[in-house]
Amino acid sequence: MAMQKAIKITKNIYWIGGNDRETDLFEGLWTLPKGVSYNAYLINDDKIAIIDTIKSGNLSDYIERLTSVLPAGRTIDYLIVNHMEPDHSGSIRMLRHLYPEMKIIGNKKTVEMIEAFYNITENIIEVKEGDVLDLGHHKVTFAMIPMVHWPESMVTYDTTEKVLFSTDAFGGFSALEGGIFDDELDMIHYEYEILRYFANIVGRYASPTQKAIAKVRTLDPRIICPAHGPIHRTNPKHIVDLYDKWSRHDTDEGVVVVYGSMYGNTKFMTDAIARSISEAGIKDVFVHDVSRDNLSFMVADIWRYKGLVLGSCTYNTELYPPMAALCRSLSNKMMKNRILGICGSYSWSKGALAELQLFAEQSGDWTLIQPSVEVKSCPTEEDLDQCRLLGKNVAEAVKKHFK
Numbered sequence: 001m002a003m004q005k006a007i008k009i010t011k012n013i014y015w016i017g018g019n020d021r022e023t024d025l026f027e028g029l030w031t032l033p034k035g036v037s038y039n040a041y042l043i044n045d046d047k048i049a050i051i052d053t054i055k056s057g058n059l060s061d062y063i064e065r066l067t068s069v070l071p072a073g074r075t076i077d078y079l080i081v082n083h084m085e086p087d088h089s090g091s092i093r094m095l096r097h098l099y100p101e102m103k104i105i106g107n108k109k110t111v112e113m114i115e116a117f118y119n120i121t122e123n124i125i126e127v128k129e130g131d132v133l134d135l136g137h138h139k140v141t142f143a144m145i146p147m148v149h150w151p152e153s154m155v156t157y158d159t160t161e162k163v164l165f166s167t168d169a170f171g172g173f174s175a176l177e178g179g180i181f182d183d184e185l186d187m188i189h190y191e192y193e194i195l196r197y198f199a200n201i202v203g204r205y206a207s208p209t210q211k212a213i214a215k216v217r218t219l220d221p222r223i224i225c226p227a228h229g230p231i232h233r234t235n236p237k238h239i240v241d242l243y244d245k246w247s248r249h250d251t252d253e254g255v256v257v258v259y260g261s262m263y264g265n266t267k268f269m270t271d272a273i274a275r276s277i278s279e280a281g282i283k284d285v286f287v288h289d290v291s292r293d294n295l296s297f298m299v300a301d302i303w304r305y306k307g308l309v310l311g312s313c314t315y316n317t318e319l320y321p322p323m324a325a326l327c328r329s330l331s332n333k334m335m336k337n338r339i340l341g342i343c344g345s346y347s348w349s350k351g352a353l354a355e356l357q358l359f360a361e362q363s364g365d366w367t368l369i370q371p372s373v374e375v376k377s378c379p380t381e382e383d384l385d386q387c388r389l390l391g392k393n394v395a396e397a398v399k400k401h402f403k
């Protein structure tokens, strides 16, 4: 019977990962319309090393690819565990079962997690920053990048061929659709999925990401092999620059407008705001219905653009629940230095605008643009003029930033 095959990256380094197009929600939260890849790698040398396993449901592809390049009669000598989130560590127990002599390599925190997740305590080698593992021709070293994305996260660097196995850093959503390398793929499509992954998974840890990027620039890798998404062999600097930009909270000129509306009155207000932003000369204006659009797309767009307008109806005297969830998520991501406009509506009890004002106050260095607009039931023409003024003022503040 035919089986999946490993894909060669260099003479002796292979991709042995898999594509997941069945999981609807990554981490049970983030929609995956184009799937996701779980990348794992094999170095075939005097000693054979594997970098990471795979989510348990995708084990068969991984084992088929792995065994397609494992020389007859050979075992796996080392399993290097860069990251313990189960999308990568989920098959450790099965791999240990198949290759009982295999030594597992991880740092101090990894070792603790392997016991907590999989009750494995034996045949483990603990490594620290800068340790070198000699595989024969290939010498690999380890660098810690804590909180990108968990505390134990580390990268493995093959100093012989200058190949960086970068775990979640530089990763992205989307399955790999035939091509696995940046030069084989339409990177415009992938870059949006990389942004969506960064903003939702790694973005909260922007500051640790900056530290990781400083280390990676020192290593100067020729090829970057992340744990998700394309392998960057043609332009590795580009993906480092993108992650650098996003983790510095550097934004593009544009405004995201998000509304929560039960019967269309708040939407009426944000439609007027979006139109006035456009009339003020901003081309990138993206409008989201907070009830219908997946949080991951809203967070990605908000991460990318300088301006944000939030409009919400009042629900049971409070902020509309899906808008409250968005605000909570934005607070959790600790985005910096955005330009914000807010508006709200109510009928028999106020609530939404006050909560949006509180969100603005608690968002650190965000700039709240006036007027904040609050409407009773249905906007009057005068109310809509206030909305238009808010949109114009937001647009002008955004344009001023990019002058």
Ligand code: FEO
Binding pocket: 083, 085, 087, 088, 149, 150, 168, 227, 228
């Ligand atoms: Fe792809 Fe944090 O795991």
